[in-house]
Amino acid sequence: MSSELASDADVAIPYMQRTRDYYAAIGYDTPYRWAHYVDAPFAPLTKPLSRSRVAIVTTASPFDAAHGDQGPGAAYNSAAKFYQVYSGSTENPPDLRISHIAYDRTHTTATDCNTWFPLSALKRLTKSGRVGSTAEHFFGAPTNRSHRVTIETDAPEILARCRADQVDVAILVPNCPVCHQTVSLVARHLEANGIPTVVMGCAKDIVEHAAVPRFLFSDFPLGNSAGKPHDVASQDVTLELALRVLESAPAARTTVQSPLRWSTDASWKRDYNNIAQMNPDELARRRRDFDAQKAIANTVRNSAA
Numbered sequence: 001m002s003s004e005l006a007s008d009a010d011v012a013i014p015y016m017q018r019t020r021d022y023y024a025a026i027g028y029d030t031p032y033r034w035a036h037y038v039d040a041p042f043a044p045l046t047k048p049l050s051r052s053r054v055a056i057v058t059t060a061s062p063f064d065a066a067h068g069d070q071g072p073g074a075a076y077n078s079a080a081k082f083y084q085v086y087s088g089s090t091e092n093p094p095d096l097r098i099s100h101i102a103y104d105r106t107h108t109t110a111t112d113c114n115t116w117f118p119l120s121a122l123k124r125l126t127k128s129g130r131v132g133s134t135a136e137h138f139f140g141a142p143t144n145r146s147h148r149v150t151i152e153t154d155a156p157e158i159l160a161r162c163r164a165d166q167v168d169v170a171i172l173v174p175n176c177p178v179c180h181q182t183v184s185l186v187a188r189h190l191e192a193n194g195i196p197t198v199v200m201g202c203a204k205d206i207v208e209h210a211a212v213p214r215f216l217f218s219d220f221p222l223g224n225s226a227g228k229p230h231d232v233a234s235q236d237v238t239l240e241l242a243l244r245v246l247e248s249a250p251a252a253r254t255t256v257q258s259p260l261r262w263s264t265d266a267s268w269k270r271d272y273n274n275i276a277q278m279n280p281d282e283l284a285r286r287r288r289d290f291d292a293q294k295a296i297a298n299t300v301r302n303s304a305a
Contacts, residue, residue: 078300135166
């Protein structure tokens with residue numbers, strides 16, 4: 001074990017503050033109000049995981065070629081957004097993408113869906129007997145900036161679908177900053193209604209601000225909540241750690257940090273939406289891009305209504 005002190009920069013990224021600063025810098029003056037709770041509901045496991053049915057809740061979107069580029073490294077693509085809860089079969093690996101959300105496009109390229117959707121790892125644990133069964137369906141949670149819509153519409157719908165699948169435990173895996181808030185609010189609702197949960201995420205400040213029952217924090221770039229890309233061992237370890245948090249959390253608001261590191265060099269943490277590294281031309285370009293994507297998102301939302 002190294003006794004060398006970490007650098008001052010090697011701390012969890014302050015996503016809430018960076019997001020506020022970023023939107024203010026591109027011209028949006030009203031700061032976003034992140035969901036904030038002091039307490040959280042807590043539903044103990046009612047049976048061992050070896051006899052439990054486990055479901056995944058994701059913020060990833062099913063691939064649809066009609067919605068433009070959604071491949072690895074694709075630019076932010078609002079056309080691929082979804083605004084209603086959906087279910088998908090877990091029988092075969094689905095093609096889920098994250099081009100519609102603000103994951104870390106600088107330090108990860110979204111080439112391995114197992115880093116944001118741990119179905120393969122869950123099936124391996126099911127086959128080994130660590131988990132009783134994988135739920136028949138996984139569930140898609142819309143990334144919604146509205147707390148009210150998530151709490152009053154999407155979370156109850158996910159609860160109903162979990163109950164229909166006789167789910168005992170839910171694993172929630174976010175990607176972007178707002179995704180982390182979304183799944184935190186869903187986790188709170190599931191727990192309040194008797195379904196134990198664990199959030200696997202990379203945005204520590206957002207999840208803890210929302211106060212969830214159980215949280216496994218991986219200090220990785222956004223988009224890698226379920227482990228490192230093309231690293232099955234990392235993905236298996238990350239899911240196993242999440243299950244241990246499920247089993248061992250003594251009370252609500254339990255956070256456990258994964259010991260895995262993205263890199264020995266923590267400089268990657270400086271980049272995400274850091275306005276100190278953007279000149280006025282870059283900020284103006286980003287404002288134009290944001291407005292264009294916002295218009296696309298409004299069209300998609302209205303067509304889905």
